[in-house]
Amino acid sequence: MSGGNPSILWRRLDGEGHDVCRLVRTSTGWRLEGVAVFAHEGRPCGLVYDVDCDAGWHTRAARVTGSRAGGSIDLHIVRTETGAWQMNGVVQAAAHDLVDVDLGFTPATNLIAIRRLGLAIGQASPAPAAYLAFPELRLDRLDQTYQRLDGHRYRYTAPAYGYDDVLTVSPEGFVTTYPALWEAAV
Numbered sequence: 001m002s003g004g005n006p007s008i009l010w011r012r013l014d015g016e017g018h019d020v021c022r023l024v025r026t027s028t029g030w031r032l033e034g035v036a037v038f039a040h041e042g043r044p045c046g047l048v049y050d051v052d053c054d055a056g057w058h059t060r061a062a063r064v065t066g067s068r069a070g071g072s073i074d075l076h077i078v079r080t081e082t083g084a085w086q087m088n089g090v091v092q093a094a095a096h097d098l099v100d101v102d103l104g105f106t107p108a109t110n111l112i113a114i115r116r117l118g119l120a121i122g123q124a125s126p127a128p129a130a131y132l133a134f135p136e137l138r139l140d141r142l143d144q145t146y147q148r149l150d151g152h153r154y155r156y157t158a159p160a161y162g163y164d165d166v167l168t169v170s171p172e173g174f175v176t177t178y179p180a181l182w183e184a185a186v
Helices: 110-117
Strands: 007-012 017-025 029-040 043-054 059-068 071-079 085-087 100-103 124-126 129-133 138-142 145-148 153-158 163-169 175-178 182-184
Touching: 007 175, 029 110, 043 100, 043 110, 059 100, 059 129, 071 129, 100 110, 110 145, 110 163, 110 175
Parallel strands: 100 129
Antiparallel strands: 007 017, 007 182, 017 029, 029 043, 043 059, 059 071, 071 085, 124 145, 129 138, 145 153, 153 163, 163 175, 175 182
């Protein structure tokens, strides 16, 4: 972790790849900035992402650019003041009224829900998110729940993906251990 803007480097556990992300305080809230490089179906992928949140950790917008299997990606995701989500200007009905965005190719966006919820030890909360499915690049609703177990561990469930395990997090809220998927390298 760095001084002014905390950062992390993850290593994928389910395939080749890394992800580096930093958390930046802005004049109106927070921004996650990162780069994920990994192999998908034997082809290289490189994605640059940023997610802007207000001071209360409500997602305002996300941008994903880069390449996947030789093709370019340029996605601009926006949450409107009325709770609608748009991707490249097209309304995404499945994500209506959700607060968080979850980018399906990185563990970075778990930090948003963890920070926004501010759970006390033992407390649990649903945290459905506008989920950018990868490799489909489709915005869907992802039902998920976080339960704070202690100062640095959360039980995380995402029933649609059959995921139910304990995440370890840093004091900043970055996931440091995401069983079977990611672990902090630095």
